[in-house]
Amino acid sequence: MVLQGYPSPGEGLRLHLNENTGGCSARVLDAIRHARPNDVSAYPQYREVVDATARYFGVDPDWVLLTNGLDEGILMAAVAHIAKARVHDAETIIPQPAFDPYPNSTAAVGAKAVWVPPGPDYAFPTQAVIDAVTPRTRLIFLNTPNNPSGQLIDPDDLARISDAAPHAVVLIDEAYIEFGGTTFLPRLHRHPNVLLGRTFSKAYGLAGLRVGVVIGQAQALDPVRSVTLPFNINGIAMTAVQAALADTQFLPRYAAQVEESRKLVYAACERLGLKYWPSAANYVMVQVGDTAPFVSAMAARQIHVRDRSKDPTTPGCIRMTAGILSHTIRAIEALDSVMAKRQA
Numbered sequence: 001m002v003l004q005g006y007p008s009p010g011e012g013l014r015l016h017l018n019e020n021t022g023g024c025s026a027r028v029l030d031a032i033r034h035a036r037p038n039d040v041s042a043y044p045q046y047r048e049v050v051d052a053t054a055r056y057f058g059v060d061p062d063w064v065l066l067t068n069g070l071d072e073g074i075l076m077a078a079v080a081h082i083a084k085a086r087v088h089d090a091e092t093i094i095p096q097p098a099f100d101p102y103p104n105s106t107a108a109v110g111a112k113a114v115w116v117p118p119g120p121d122y123a124f125p126t127q128a129v130i131d132a133v134t135p136r137t138r139l140i141f142l143n144t145p146n147n148p149s150g151q152l153i154d155p156d157d158l159a160r161i162s163d164a165a166p167h168a169v170v171l172i173d174e175a176y177i178e179f180g181g182t183t184f185l186p187r188l189h190r191h192p193n194v195l196l197g198r199t200f201s202k203a204y205g206l207a208g209l210r211v212g213v214v215i216g217q218a219q220a221l222d223p224v225r226s227v228t229l230p231f232n233i234n235g236i237a238m239t240a241v242q243a244a245l246a247d248t249q250f251l252p253r254y255a256a257q258v259e260e261s262r263k264l265v266y267a268a269c270e271r272l273g274l275k276y277w278p279s280a281a282n283y284v285m286v287q288v289g290d291t292a293p294f295v296s297a298m299a300a301r302q303i304h305v306r307d308r309s310k311d312p313t314t315p316g317c318i319r320m321t322a323g324i325l326s327h328t329i330r331a332i333e334a335l336d337s338v339m340a341k342r343q344a
């Protein structure tokens, strides 16, 4: 049986899904508490939130599509540009390691995934991605910073790929860009084939409410809007997004903690002789060797991390969220204890 969602890891600190470990802004909860009965009984209205989101990102509202998490945006991009376009021999290009919804959405619309392996230490394989472009390429999934490696793609390389595949749509997934790196946003007006993906799940702490944003010019975005169901996001989530956008202090505070947390994780890895990759996101990928006993030993200490070893490009690796400092300190205590037991 295929279960809906992911199984609960049980009690303990959730450091396995790159969520905001500090929760959402208090202003978001306050706005939800003040919802009126008709905010629930009426179908949701999106115009105001689309306008607020567009102002926030400094783009025209016509360039903005709110989705049920960026996950929905990824699937709908594939539906619009492959399934609805009735392209039967379509290919998508997926640089590795990759976020699962890219191959899953590719498969859902009957397209073929063309995988591109990473360079040394997960350096982004720009030329290999360009070399993989064919007349059948319809979608190219680029993720900066990369989940799980935390590596960035140079905006010049993103532009080169977009220019090399004008017949395809390039989806630049910036789900974690608030934690480091330079957004492609200011360059979007020169790239009509680019869709930029953002989310309120990570830096803004709204993963449970499911709101993502796809930003792009009409050529790339209108087909996606046309296949997206009219009431795709619930009204309470819209209230939450308005409040999250209004709380300008929440994000910088959390991002500062993430930066400190990453440094603590790096220091712990260096002390313990574990290989890690410096990350621009709110998580760090660490090579621990035999992952299954490591992940269970951490879980026994109430720290849940993600096993990434099934991906052939990340053997022996786990990924751990680096969020609120006190949580990271607890995670490092568990890491120390697991490693001490291993050496005993």
Ligand SMILES: Cc1ncc(COP(=O)(O)O)c(C=O)c1O
Pocket: 017, 018, 068, 069, 070, 071, 072, 099, 143, 146, 147, 173, 175, 198, 199, 200, 201, 207, 210, 211, 212
């Ligand atoms: C790279 C990447 N893109 C997109 C998402 C989807 O985010 P959401 O659907 O919660 O907006 C995630 C979530 O883990 C992610 O890691």
